[in-house]
Each structure stands twice: as C-alpha cells, then as structure tokens.
Amino acid sequence: MxxxxxxxxxxxxxxxxxxxxxxxxxxxxxxxxxxxxxLACSGHVSTDVWDFTAPDARDDLLQNEIVGARFHVGGPGSDAHRFYKQEAVSNVIxxxxxxxxxxxxxxxxxxxxxxxxxxxxxxxxxxxxxxxxxxxxxxxxxxxxxxxxxxxxxxxxxxxxxxxxxxELLHGVLGFDAAADDGEFVDVHLTAPRFFAWRIPRGNAGVEYGLAAPPGDDVGARFDALVEAYGVDPHRRCSGAIPVGPxxxxxxxxxxxxxxxxxxxxxxxxxxxxxxxxxxxxxxxxxxxxxxxxxxxxxxxxxxxxxxxxxxxxxxxxxxxLPEPVQHAGLRALSGEIGVHMDRPTSVFSREHLRTLLS
Missing domain, CATH: 3.50.50.60 (FAD/NAD(P)-binding domain)
Structure with a gap:
C-alpha cells in the first residue's frame, strides 16, 4: 500500500x-x-519560483526578466500607467x-x-x-x-x-507570436469584463498574449480583437479554466x-x-x-x-x-516605483513599499 x-x-x-x-x-x-x-497556463511568475527548483534550473528555464507593468484602461495604444522596480520583479519561464x-x-x-x-x-x-x-x-x-x-x-x-x-471558473485564452521581444515590461489591459488581458515579452521565445473573463462573455472574440489591435496573428493558441475562490x-x-x-x-x-x-x-x-x-x-x-x-x-x-475615470485616477496616483511582491498583495503595506513611496 x-x-x-x-x-x-x-x-x-x-x-x-x-x-x-x-x-x-x-x-x-x-x-x-x-x-x-x-500548455494551458502562462509562464509569468515571481522570482520566488527558483526556491522550488534545482539550482541550475534558472539557466535552462528563464526566458526573460520583467521589471514592471504598464496598465492600460483601454486597448493597445492607450495611455499607460507604469509600475516598476529597480530590479527584476518577475520572470518569464x-x-x-x-x-x-x-x-x-x-x-x-x-x-x-x-x-x-x-x-x-x-x-x-x-x-x-x-x-x-x-x-x-x-x-x-x-x-x-x-x-x-x-x-x-x-x-x-x-x-x-x-x-x-x-x-468561479474563468475562461482564459492564450496565444503566442514568434517575434522575439526582450522588453522589460508586461502590458495589462483592464478591458475584459471582470478580469483583464495581457501581453508578455518572452525574449527569444516570442510574445504571449492572453485574456480571461467569466464564461459567456465571448472570451474568444475578445481575444481575437486584442491580438488584431496589436497587429499580430498568433501561431499557437490554447485555452483553459482558471479557478478563483477556494x-x-x-x-x-x-x-x-x-x-x-x-x-x-x-x-x-x-x-x-x-x-x-x-x-x-x-x-x-x-x-x-x-x-x-x-x-x-x-x-x-x-x-x-x-x-x-x-x-x-x-x-x-x-x-x-470600477468606472474608467476612477481607474485612471487611481492608477495615476499610485503609478511609479513600487516595493510590492507580485504574489503577496499584503506587501502593499510592507516597509519596503512604504519606503519606496516616501522616497
């Protein structure tokens, strides 16, 4: 047994x-x-992932390092509010x-x-x-x-x-474009109903595009509109369920x-x-x-x-x-250098983040 x-x-x-x-x-x-x-999951993770791997895993699995995110209330080309750190805040693997x-x-x-x-x-x-x-x-x-x-x-x-x-179970769609991109920022679009869409540069592995929303909100069509606005036609797509709320x-x-x-x-x-x-x-x-x-x-x-x-x-x-004017006001007020951990929302109250805001 x-x-x-x-x-x-x-x-x-x-x-x-x-x-x-x-x-x-x-x-x-x-x-x-x-x-x-x-594959049915994004490869954008916090740098803590290496605490769970063998010591040499980073050399084999790392595709890009990310220092921050650009938040958009609209689609591609809309005004962006930047949040960033001086060092890598996350990795693409x-x-x-x-x-x-x-x-x-x-x-x-x-x-x-x-x-x-x-x-x-x-x-x-x-x-x-x-x-x-x-x-x-x-x-x-x-x-x-x-x-x-x-x-x-x-x-x-x-x-x-x-x-x-x-x-709840959200419906997520991913698509991958082969064009290399070693940019240091991910793009987040607060345009999908009750969730968001994203663009993640993966270095030589290309670019990942994604969107998630509750089922029934025509997620596939919204994803098509996202990649069309970026002017790309992903060569590979996948989808899956995203559980929220234990x-x-x-x-x-x-x-x-x-x-x-x-x-x-x-x-x-x-x-x-x-x-x-x-x-x-x-x-x-x-x-x-x-x-x-x-x-x-x-x-x-x-x-x-x-x-x-x-x-x-x-x-x-x-x-x-929230209404778009409120989102713009909030993002504008909070944007800039941050000291938060991407897996720990409570880090917004941390000494590191408070020191960053005060400096």
Missing part, C-alpha cells in the same frame, strides 16, 4: 510528490497525459519545461510518477483509499493511505471526494486538494504556481498518512499563510470593474 497517491503532476502535484518522497513516504503520482502538455523539471525532481526523490494514467474513480474507506486509473496496460486500482488531488480546476478527485467546487473545505476523510483543484490561486491574476507549491510544502509538513485527523492541520496551515492574501486579492480584482 502506498502512503500517498498523487493525482496530477503539475507544479503542485510534483512538488508534493517530491517533498513527500524526500520525507520517506512511498508515493505514486499519476498524470493523465504527458507532463507539461497541453518555459512553462512546459518547468513542469517537466519539477516532475524530474519528484522522480529523483523516489516518487513513482506514471504518465498516461487517467483516474476514473476514487473510493474512500476507513483505513485506505483506492484510486482506479486507466493506463497503457489497462485499468488498475491502487491502494493508499491517502490521495492528493492535484488534477487542476476541473478536478476528478474533487468530484469523487464530494468536495465543493471553486467559487471552497470552505479542501479535505475529506482520507483525501485533500492542492493547487488549482483547491483554487489556491491569486484572485487578481489567476496565477497559482507559487501558491500551489507553497501549499504542497504545508501538506508534507502537516499531514501524516497514518493519521487522517492531521488533514485539519493542513487546512489550518495553508489558510493561515494565504487567506489574507486571497482576501485582499479579491478586493484588488474589484478595482478592475
């Missing part, structure tokens, strides 16, 4: 599998397809490469990571959980003390454990959720790579697979660290829907 079956080998799942294996647990990780594919790197670290730590395994059922019992998956050699059932659902915004594990869905409970009797499955994401950007891996570390630290009661310690630990960030992130997102 395994200690943990991990369903999903994205950043949160691979991070948990690696750290749990390093802690001496017997770990099986199942990935529905090939690790990192299909090879997103598929990151997934594969993290999965490799999990395997190196001793986790049994199997690709092309689609989970079809999860059954909980008082002393174990059984995970049934369809793989290249047929259907198999694996017994474990606990299951970790790291299988994305439309989580099969979440459904099987009868846990609540996120508060449910009140992400644990069951012998199971727990991590990452997008638990909506451990930033409400103001939809990003969840760092939040998911942070929660994975909390799970390894707090959960004993032989003691189901320790799942409550995991619930407390990740919420203690992230609940304030998520709550403030919701307030930031509300500003996206």
């Amino acid at each position: 395994y200690d943990f079956v991990v369903v999903g080998a994205g950043p949160a799942g691979s991070r948990f599998a690696r750290r749990a294996a390093e802690a001496g647990h017997d770990v099986l990780a199942l990935e529905q397809g090939t690790v990192g594919e299909p 090879d997103r598929v490469g990151l997934d594969r790197h993290l999965a490799g670290l999990a395997r190196d730590a001793g986790a049994d990571l199997r690709e092309e395994h689609t989970v079809t059922a999860v059954d909980e019992y008082h002393d174990r959980v059984e995970v049934t998956a369809r793989g290249p050699d047929g259907t198999e059932t694996f017994a474990a003390r606990m299951v970790a659902g790291c299988d994305g915004p439309r989580s099969r594990v979440r459904d099987e454990l009868h846990l609540s869905e996120p508060d 449910p009140d409970r992400v644990t069951s009797t012998r199971g727990f959720l991590l990452g997008d499955a638990a909506a451990q994401t930033k409400p103001f950007t939809g990003g969840g790579i760092l939040y998911g891996m942070t929660c994975a570390d909390h799970a390894v630290r707090t959960v004993d697979p032989t003691e189901p009661s320790t799942l409550q310690a995991y619930e407390r630990a990740w919420r203690d660290e992230l609940s304030r960030e998520i709550r403030l992130g919701h307030w930031l997102r509300r500003a996206y829907s």
Whole structure:
C-alpha cells in the first residue's frame, strides 16, 4: 500500500510528490497525459519560483526578466500607467519545461510518477483509499493511505471526494507570436469584463498574449480583437479554466486538494504556481498518512499563510470593474516605483513599499 497517491503532476502535484518522497513516504503520482502538455497556463511568475527548483534550473528555464507593468484602461495604444522596480520583479519561464523539471525532481526523490494514467474513480474507506486509473496496460486500482488531488480546476478527485467546487471558473485564452521581444515590461489591459488581458515579452521565445473573463462573455472574440489591435496573428493558441475562490473545505476523510483543484490561486491574476507549491510544502509538513485527523492541520496551515492574501486579492480584482475615470485616477496616483511582491498583495503595506513611496 502506498502512503500517498498523487493525482496530477503539475507544479503542485510534483512538488508534493517530491517533498513527500524526500520525507520517506512511498508515493505514486499519476498524470493523465504527458507532463507539461497541453500548455494551458502562462509562464509569468515571481522570482520566488527558483526556491522550488534545482539550482541550475534558472539557466535552462528563464526566458526573460520583467521589471514592471504598464496598465492600460483601454486597448493597445492607450495611455499607460507604469509600475516598476529597480530590479527584476518577475520572470518569464518555459512553462512546459518547468513542469517537466519539477516532475524530474519528484522522480529523483523516489516518487513513482506514471504518465498516461487517467483516474476514473476514487473510493474512500476507513483505513485506505483506492484510486482506479486507466493506463497503457489497462485499468488498475491502487491502494493508499491517502490521495492528493492535484488534477487542476476541473478536478476528478474533487468530484469523487464530494468536495465543493471553486467559487468561479474563468475562461482564459492564450496565444503566442514568434517575434522575439526582450522588453522589460508586461502590458495589462483592464478591458475584459471582470478580469483583464495581457501581453508578455518572452525574449527569444516570442510574445504571449492572453485574456480571461467569466464564461459567456465571448472570451474568444475578445481575444481575437486584442491580438488584431496589436497587429499580430498568433501561431499557437490554447485555452483553459482558471479557478478563483477556494471552497470552505479542501479535505475529506482520507483525501485533500492542492493547487488549482483547491483554487489556491491569486484572485487578481489567476496565477497559482507559487501558491500551489507553497501549499504542497504545508501538506508534507502537516499531514501524516497514518493519521487522517492531521488533514485539519493542513487546512489550518495553508489558510493561515494565504487567506489574507486571497482576501485582499479579491478586493484588488474589484478595482478592475470600477468606472474608467476612477481607474485612471487611481492608477495615476499610485503609478511609479513600487516595493510590492507580485504574489503577496499584503506587501502593499510592507516597509519596503512604504519606503519606496516616501522616497
């Protein structure tokens, strides 16, 4: 019997599998397809991502360094309000490469990571959980003390454990243009209903364009209008769901959720790579697979660290829907050099940010 079956080998799942294996647990990780594919997530992350990788990962995965953002209330060509730091505030990375790197670290730590395994059922019992998956050699059932659902915004594990869905699922569209661009600023357009659109320079890897909004707001057509206004025709497109708002409970009797499955994401950007891996570390630290009661310690630990960030992130997102004159006034008043951390909204109250404003 395994200690943990991990369903999903994205950043949160691979991070948990690696750290749990390093802690001496017997770990099986199942990935529905090939690790990192299909791409459905932006590669724009905070510089903290390197705290979760091997020391040489930056050399292989880094595509560009970003020092700030230009915020537009209108489309391309509209007036921009610049926010920036003197050093890199974020990095643009090879997103598929990151997934594969993290999965490799999990395997190196001793986790049994199997690709092309689609989970079809999860059954909980008082002393174990059984995970049934369809793989290249047929259907198999694996017994474990606990299951970790790291299988994305439309989580099969979440459904099987009868846990609540996120508060909402946004519809995101990405497109990639091959023209090299090593610019230091991303562009953010507060024009999509209840969310935003973006342009991210990826160095020699080209440019990423994206837009997200609630389903039903004709996201695809709005994305087409965005790239047309920029005068580009992306050679590759993808789309996916973006979960926002974690449910009140992400644990069951012998199971727990991590990452997008638990909506451990930033409400103001939809990003969840760092939040998911942070929660994975909390799970390894707090959960004993032989003691189901320790799942409550995991619930407390990740919420203690992230609940304030998520709550403030919701307030930031509300500003996206303010009247345009109010947006212009607010952005104009706050623009300039900043001292905030892109994953931590509460850093707006930090000494670093206050010193920057006063200087």
